[in-house]
Amino acid sequence: MDGLLKDKVMLVTGAGGGIGRDIALAAARAGAAVVVNDLGASLKGDRENSGAADKVVAEIEAEGGRAIANGGSVSDPDAARQMVKDAVEAFGRLDAVVNNAGILRDGFFHKMTYEDFDAVVKVHLYGAFNTSRAAADQFREQNGGALIHMTSTSGLIGNLAQANYSAAKLGIAALSKSIALDLARWNVTSNCIAPFAWSRMTSSIKVDSPEQEARVKKLQEMKPAKIAPLAVYLASDRARDVTGQVFASRNNELFVMSQPRPVKSVHRAEGWTPETVADHAMPALRAGFMPLDVSGDVFSWDPI
Known part of the structure; x- marks a missing residue:
């Protein structure tokens, strides 16, 4: 097969269904040999x-x-190293990793257990670290490679009852940026995608109000296959100069997401006291405060 990924090798984690499956299929159609990783696990x-x-x-x-x-x-770090080893033994190299594997254990923070927080962070954040770290040695040896990590607007913006998932997904965005900085000298790129799609992960959303029902109907219109073209592009040589970015893919829309930067400042020559912080700093800075919103508030229009 010829295409943007001709003669390349890609590892896709969590590729047994949903978004990962569609990325694996699209990568193969674009010419890549694919390591299809999936534990065969339930949503939890x-x-x-x-x-x-x-x-x-x-x-x-x-x-x-x-x-x-x-x-x-x-x-499991050893299992992640084996994924890279399998790719090299089967196909001679590894050119791209898509960190897509994930689980959900949603719950309001005051009810969340340590075990549920730990399990989600271990799969999403530690999982992205484990596979990326295993691939980094191979990429450095080859003087090139691409890492594509799945983040989420649950972490970038916020969502209810997902403290574990949100923390892991925002952590992945920071991890990706650090990798992009550290591995740039070896021509390794690292980017994130926040996907909007109806998949096993989003199928767990509770429908307990007309508003939630409307939201779910919108999500059901967004197919996992819509995410794949961006992932394939980011793994290709056409994206060699694209690194350290956070993208979102929503049906037929693509976004580049902002990253935290100062938005407003105040200065006091003599320094600050708690009272002047209250009387001067906070009133001046308040115009730059972010609202307590969720992903659906920011992406409020219908999918295009």
């Missing part, structure tokens, strides 16, 4: 379908592409 992280990766491999091979399956957990 329990093992339930160990053959998920094999099915996607079969789909790729049926279309004339090349792929192998890997069933390791991204939360």
Whole structure:
């Protein structure tokens, strides 16, 4: 297969279904050999379908592409190193990693357990670190590579009852930026995608009001396959000068997201006291405050 990823090798984690599956299929159609990683876990992280990766491999091979399956957990550093090893042993190199694997254990913060916080952070944030760190040595040896991480507007903006998921996803954005800075000298790029799509991850959204029902209907119109073109592009040589960015993909819309920067400042020559902070600084800075909004408040218009 010819395309933007001809002769390249891509590892896609959590590729047994949803967004990961569509990225793996699109990468293969663009010419890449693909390592399809999937633990075969439920939405909460329990093992339930160990053959998920094999099915996607079969789909790729049926279309004339090349792929192998890997069933390791991204939360395990040794398993992440094995994913990279599998790619190199099977195809001779590794050119791109898509950190897509994830689980959800939603709950309001005052009810969230340590175990549920830990499990989600381990898969999303530690998982992105583990696979990226394993790939970094190979990329440095090859003098090039691409890392594509799935973040979320739950972390970039905010959402209710997702403290664990939001913390991990915002952490991934910071991790990606640090990787972009540290590995630039070896021509390694690192970018994030915040995907809007109806998948297993979003299917857990509770529908307990007319507003939530309307939101879910909008999400159901956004297909996982819509995310794949951006991921394929970011893995290609056409994106060599694109790094350290956070993108969002929403149906037929693509966005580049802002990153935290100072928006307003105040100065007092003699320094500050708690009283002058209250009387001077806060009134002056208040115009720059961010509202207590959620992702749906910011992306309030219908998908295009």
